Every structure is written in C-alpha cells, then in structure tokens.
Amino acid sequence: MSSHQAIPRTGSLVVYKSRPARVLAAAEKIEIEIEGGQTKRVRPKDIFSLHPGPIASLAEIRPPEVHPQEAWELLEDTETDLKELAELLYGEHSPGAAWGAWERLSEGLWFEGTAEALRPRALELIERDRAEREAKAQADQAWAALLERLREKRIEPGDHASLQEVERLANLQGEHSRILKALGFDETPVSAYRLLVAVGYWSPTHNPYPTRVGAPEGNPALAIPSLADAAAIPGEPARLDLTHLPAFAIDDEGNQDPDDAISLDGDRMWVHVADVAALVEPDSELDREARARGANLYLPEGTIHMLPVALTEQLGLGLQACSPALSIGLRLDAEGEISDIEIHSSLVRVQRLSYAEADRRLEEPPLAELAQRAACYRNRRLTQGAAELDLPEVSVRLHQGEVLIRPVERTGARAMVTEMMLMAGEAAARYCLARELPIPFATQPTPERIEQPTTMAGMVAYRRLFKPSRTLVGEPGRHFGLGLDAYTRATSPLRRYADLLVHQQLRAHLRGGAPLSAEQVSQRAGEADQGGLIVRRAERQSNQHWKLVHLAQQPQWTGEGVVVELQERKATVLIPALALETRVRAKQPLALDQRVPLALVEVDLAQAECQFRVQG
Structure with missing residues (x-):
C-alpha cells in the first residue's frame, strides 16, 4: 500500500509506539498529538501512516465492536492489505475503521503479516x-x-x-x-x-527461626532393633546387675528423655547413662540420622528428637521397671581427684525425681553423701581455674498458647547433678585415654586474661572474652571453663550425638571389637558439630522470639534491669527475670551494676527487637 509509505499530512492518523496519533505539522520532524493531548516531535521513521484523515481529534477513531470471524472467512487462503481488511470488518475505510483493522492485525490472533500484506491465520x-x-x-x-x-x-x-x-x-x-x-x-x-x-x-506469634536455620522439622520415623537382638551380638558382655543400688534420675519437671542417673555404692559413685549405643550401631540408619541432626532440638513449643521417640521410651532411665545402662563407676579422694574408674554395660533400677523433689531429700542418704562429694569435686575444679559465672538463666516454654518464663534456680540438687555429670565426663575421657580409644574430647582455649568477677557487669564482660569450645580427637586439650585437663561429653547419648559416639567406642572396647579409627571419629564428630550448630542457633533464636512474644502480650510490662555495659548516651541492660539483654537511652548518668526500673516501649517480632525506657 503506497499510501502507508507517503509523508503524512496534517490531520492524518498515524501509529506511534503501537498507539494512535494525529499529525499536527509535517516537516523535517513531524509534530504529533498522542492520547491525553500531549504533543511530540518525531522522525518520519518513528511513525507509521494509517489513514490520510483528516481527523480533528483522536476521539473520532473509536471503532464499533465487531467480530473478526466473518472477515477471516472471506479472506481464507488469500492475502490482502489493511485497507481491504478495514472494509471487510466495518464496511468502510474511515480513520476509525483503519485503527480497528490495525488493532486486529496487531493482536495477532485472527490475522498475521504486515499492513501491506496480511493473511488469515490457520484455525488451529x-x-x-x-x-x-x-x-x-x-x-x-x-x-x-x-x-x-x-x-x-x-x-x-x-x-x-x-x-x-x-x-x-x-x-x-x-x-x-x-x-x-x-x-x-x-x-x-x-x-x-x-x-x-x-x-x-x-499466626501473630509464628516462630520462623527453626525453618530459617534449616533445623529438623519432626522426629525421625525409623525402625529400632530390640534389646534381645542387641544381646545376641557376638562378644556382647553380660550386664552388671546394679539393680540393688538406689539410682536417681534427677531432671526438670516434665522432662521426657531421662538419660542419666546417679548412685552411691559405699565409697564408689556411679553415673548410669542410657545405653543408646546398644541399639544404635555405627553407620546404621539410626546412627546416620542422629549424626545429621547432631542433637535434640529443644524449643519452647516442644522437643524434636535426634532419635526415634520409641527408642527413648525403651532406653530412658526409669521409664521401665529395669533399665539397660552404660555405668561409669569411680572413686573420689579428699582433694576431689578421680581414681579407680570402671565402665560396664549394666542393668539398673531407677527412680525419677524432679530437682525440687531432690532438693527436699538432699539431707537424706544417699543424696546427702553424693552432694558432699560433688561439692568436693567442684572445689577441685575451681582450684584448677574453672570459670564460674552466675548469670541469670530462664526456661521458656509454650503451654496452651501461653509463654511461660521461669528462672532456672541453681539449687543444691542441680549443682550436685552438674558436678556428677562432669565427673563422668572426666572419668570417661581418662578411661579412653588409658586404652587409646579415639573419642571426641571437648576443649576450650584459655581467654586472654583470667578473672573471677563477682558483679553482673563483670561477668557479662568476662563472658565476652571466652572463646568457643572445640572438639579434638586424639590427645585431649584443656577445657578452660570447666577447669579440667581431659573431658568428654558422655552422659546424654539420647540428646547429643557426640555422647553417643563416645558410647559406641566404649561398647566396641567392652565387646572386644575394633573401635572406629581416629579419622572416622573426627569425621563423624565434625558432621555432628554442624548439625549441633544449627540446633543451638534454632534454640537461641526461638527462645528470644518467645521472650518477645511474652512481652508483646504484656504491653504494660515493667520490670528491673541491671546495667552491664556503658556506651556513649546508651547502656546495655540485662533483665534478670527474662535473661534478656537490651540497649536503652538514659537522660541521667548510669553506673555499671546499677539497677534501673524499665518500662516496655515496643516489640517488633518481624525485626526480633524490643525497646525499653528507663523510668523516672
């Protein structure tokens, strides 16, 4: 169509950037009016002449609604141009009909080609x-x-x-x-x-942190072998019958995975540990699953286990009338030094106690004697430079939608159990060293300076000097925080893979079999450490989240904080009731360890932040 190639004249209809435009003046550059009344100066190649017009306004080109099928049928197997298509569609070649035909061609459904040569498309x-x-x-x-x-x-x-x-x-x-x-x-x-x-x-209180860090979302669903099958393994030693000794599994009320208990047998102390390695063999499916998870995940919402819950129900101490255990026996001298270490697969009869119940019986035998020896052991650790920080701790639990925050009291029973577990860890480490059994030793480097702070601000500052604990396989390193030269975690195989790995090595020794090599132990401990890092991060961030939820549900919250760090115009304050650190601004000068009244200002769960102000 030669008319489409001609220089457009004033009043003609053109296409500019797929939209209609009216020519206002034609020269070296062409002045056009576009929809909305705006004008532009464009080059001839930027437009396409559609109809010579003249049109006084773009409002004139509103074509009526028509269905293109009839025109499509009339053009079957033929080629035409835009002018004929306009006439077939609208019965005329007016500016409005030309624009309507252009739109039908541009949409590419019924027709295809160019304005000079277009054709109907195939029906399919x-x-x-x-x-x-x-x-x-x-x-x-x-x-x-x-x-x-x-x-x-x-x-x-x-x-x-x-x-x-x-x-x-x-x-x-x-x-x-x-x-x-x-x-x-x-x-x-x-x-x-x-x-x-x-x-x-x-939900308004949704906790995203376990998913964010990649923590496990549910308990493993794996089959577990029976104790009868485990007893039939070649070389499996007969269990030492210790059911005549009163044994006590002491833990927080409501605990569902009791994996350690304590006994006294004359001058010998026993720490009995759930015999998880009896059913979880190295490289079994259960072992690989536990290794990948690294540890139980303890959330305020509940516990996600590293091993099937059915295994806990079978091996948890005190959950059955008699429990299989791996028992660590030792003697303690007047200076708190460990000697005469024995380790046996055993059978024990365990009574479960909460810390509160144990505290009420702490003056009675055998708990009174165990507590006395535990105190002796603690004194030895402190003499050897153990760090003792008495900073607030809380337990955060979600119960029927309510966030329960309770202080973790350092009672006599809790202190006794802590020391007994450390004794067992040191005893297991020395036992394995003496027999050249490769195990993961827990170590912690000494900080740049050693202190014994007594104030809360001093303890917070000192804690920031601590270096992360590390796992070493082979020769043990000193654990600065515990004040021990050799230590391994061996009392929570239901909860931590590192403890299970130690048990697997001990059981191989007791059976007379070949233990894992140092290289194998190091590789497995490293894999479990990665899972453990994820678990600890999920726990830390989840506890913080639910503390903030607790505050958000109490917009009028007030309480007391202790100044633990000073910055210019700001102070870091530790709220003991929540074990929560926060920064505040204060109009008046503050001093370290000063107790200040606080009021909640705002909680932002999305940002994981809260703000307080100093009252008065």
Whole structure:
C-alpha cells in the first residue's frame, strides 16, 4: 500500500509506539498529538501512516465492536492489505475503521503479516492462541484479585499456594517475591514476615527461626532393633546387675528423655547413662540420622528428637521397671581427684525425681553423701581455674498458647547433678585415654586474661572474652571453663550425638571389637558439630522470639534491669527475670551494676527487637 509509505499530512492518523496519533505539522520532524493531548516531535521513521484523515481529534477513531470471524472467512487462503481488511470488518475505510483493522492485525490472533500484506491465520493456531490468552486473562484476573485481597489483609484458602513464594523469602530460602514487589513492599524477610502475619497466613506469634536455620522439622520415623537382638551380638558382655543400688534420675519437671542417673555404692559413685549405643550401631540408619541432626532440638513449643521417640521410651532411665545402662563407676579422694574408674554395660533400677523433689531429700542418704562429694569435686575444679559465672538463666516454654518464663534456680540438687555429670565426663575421657580409644574430647582455649568477677557487669564482660569450645580427637586439650585437663561429653547419648559416639567406642572396647579409627571419629564428630550448630542457633533464636512474644502480650510490662555495659548516651541492660539483654537511652548518668526500673516501649517480632525506657 503506497499510501502507508507517503509523508503524512496534517490531520492524518498515524501509529506511534503501537498507539494512535494525529499529525499536527509535517516537516523535517513531524509534530504529533498522542492520547491525553500531549504533543511530540518525531522522525518520519518513528511513525507509521494509517489513514490520510483528516481527523480533528483522536476521539473520532473509536471503532464499533465487531467480530473478526466473518472477515477471516472471506479472506481464507488469500492475502490482502489493511485497507481491504478495514472494509471487510466495518464496511468502510474511515480513520476509525483503519485503527480497528490495525488493532486486529496487531493482536495477532485472527490475522498475521504486515499492513501491506496480511493473511488469515490457520484455525488451529487461532484456537490454541485463544485458549492461551483466555487462560492468561483468567490468571491476570486471579492475580489482581489476590493482590486486592492482600491489600485488604485477608486471604482465601486457595491463596496459600501463591503465598509460598513469600514464605520462602520470610524463611531465608528465597531472595525475591513477585507478590511483595507488586504490592510495593521491600523484598526482604522482614517485609515477608509482616505480610504473612497481617493476612493471617502465619499466626501473630509464628516462630520462623527453626525453618530459617534449616533445623529438623519432626522426629525421625525409623525402625529400632530390640534389646534381645542387641544381646545376641557376638562378644556382647553380660550386664552388671546394679539393680540393688538406689539410682536417681534427677531432671526438670516434665522432662521426657531421662538419660542419666546417679548412685552411691559405699565409697564408689556411679553415673548410669542410657545405653543408646546398644541399639544404635555405627553407620546404621539410626546412627546416620542422629549424626545429621547432631542433637535434640529443644524449643519452647516442644522437643524434636535426634532419635526415634520409641527408642527413648525403651532406653530412658526409669521409664521401665529395669533399665539397660552404660555405668561409669569411680572413686573420689579428699582433694576431689578421680581414681579407680570402671565402665560396664549394666542393668539398673531407677527412680525419677524432679530437682525440687531432690532438693527436699538432699539431707537424706544417699543424696546427702553424693552432694558432699560433688561439692568436693567442684572445689577441685575451681582450684584448677574453672570459670564460674552466675548469670541469670530462664526456661521458656509454650503451654496452651501461653509463654511461660521461669528462672532456672541453681539449687543444691542441680549443682550436685552438674558436678556428677562432669565427673563422668572426666572419668570417661581418662578411661579412653588409658586404652587409646579415639573419642571426641571437648576443649576450650584459655581467654586472654583470667578473672573471677563477682558483679553482673563483670561477668557479662568476662563472658565476652571466652572463646568457643572445640572438639579434638586424639590427645585431649584443656577445657578452660570447666577447669579440667581431659573431658568428654558422655552422659546424654539420647540428646547429643557426640555422647553417643563416645558410647559406641566404649561398647566396641567392652565387646572386644575394633573401635572406629581416629579419622572416622573426627569425621563423624565434625558432621555432628554442624548439625549441633544449627540446633543451638534454632534454640537461641526461638527462645528470644518467645521472650518477645511474652512481652508483646504484656504491653504494660515493667520490670528491673541491671546495667552491664556503658556506651556513649546508651547502656546495655540485662533483665534478670527474662535473661534478656537490651540497649536503652538514659537522660541521667548510669553506673555499671546499677539497677534501673524499665518500662516496655515496643516489640517488633518481624525485626526480633524490643525497646525499653528507663523510668523516672
């Protein structure tokens, strides 16, 4: 069509960037009017002449609605141009008809080609494209409706699949969210968290931290062997019958995995430990699962175990009338030194006590004697430089939607059990050293300076000097914090893989079999350490989250804090009742260890932050 190639004249209809335009003046550059009344100066190659006009306004080119099928049928197997298509569609070649024909060609459904040479498309292509366009239109409509609901802070059941992209970002498992971008929000985990809570996808108190760090989401569902099968393993020693000794598993009330108990037999003390290695053989499916998890995950919401719960029910001390155990026996001299170490697979009869119940019986035998010896052992550790920090600790639990925060009291029974477990760890370490059994030793480097602070501010500052504990296989290193030259964790094989690994080595020795090599132990301990890091991070962040939930549910909260660090115009304050550190501004000068009254200002769960002000 030569008319389409001619220099447009004033008043003619042209196409500019796929939209209609009216020529106002034609020269070296062409002045055009576009929709909305704006004018532009463009080059001739930037426009396409559609109709010579003249038109006085773009409002004149509103063609009526027509269905293109009749024109498509008339053009079957032929080629034509835009002018004839306009006449077939509208019965005329007016500016409006020309624009309508251009739109039909541009949409690419019924016709294809150029304005000078266009043709009808094949029916199967039309039907395919029409179905795709209808589906896209429905998807666009659904998308728009979803965004509108989200702006109104509501969702429907079918929206959950769409919001998974937002949840991935909130859980640090993705970097972008089309939804957040469309709503004009920053594509950040904080924005994602706020949206999911605002629309009800997450509860207002949702804890995202276990998922964020990649912690296990449920208990392992694996089959466990029977004790009868374990007893039939070649070389399995007969169990030492210690059922005549009163044995006590002392733990927090409600504890569901008791894996240690204590006994006294004359001048010999026993620490009995759940015999998990009797059923969890090295490289078994149970072993690999526990190794990957590293440890039990203790959340305020509940416990996620590293081993099947059925195994705990079978081996937990005191959960059956008689319990299989790995028993560590030792004697303690007047200076608190350990000697005469024995380790046996055993059978024990265990009574379970809470710390409160044990405290009430601490003046009675045999607990009174055990407590006395535990105190002697503690004195030896302190003499050897053990660090003793008496900073507040709390237990955080979620019970029927209520956050319960209770102080962890350092009672006599708790101190006794702590020392007995440390004795067992030192005894196991020395036993394995004497027999050249490779095990993971727990060590901690000495800080740059050694102190014995007595104030809360001093203890917080001292704790910041501590270096992380490390695992060494082969020769033990000193554990500064405990004041011990040789120590291994050996009393919680139901809860920690490192303890289970020590038990597997001890059992191999007791059977007369070949223990794992130092290289194998090091590799397995390293794998478990990675899982343990994830577990500890999930626990720490989850406890902090639920403390903030507790505060958010008490907007009028007031309490007391202790100044533990001073900065310019700010102070770090430790709230003993919550074991929570926070920074505050104060108008008046503050001093270290000063007790200050605090009032809650704000809690932001998405940011994991809270603010307090100093009262008065």
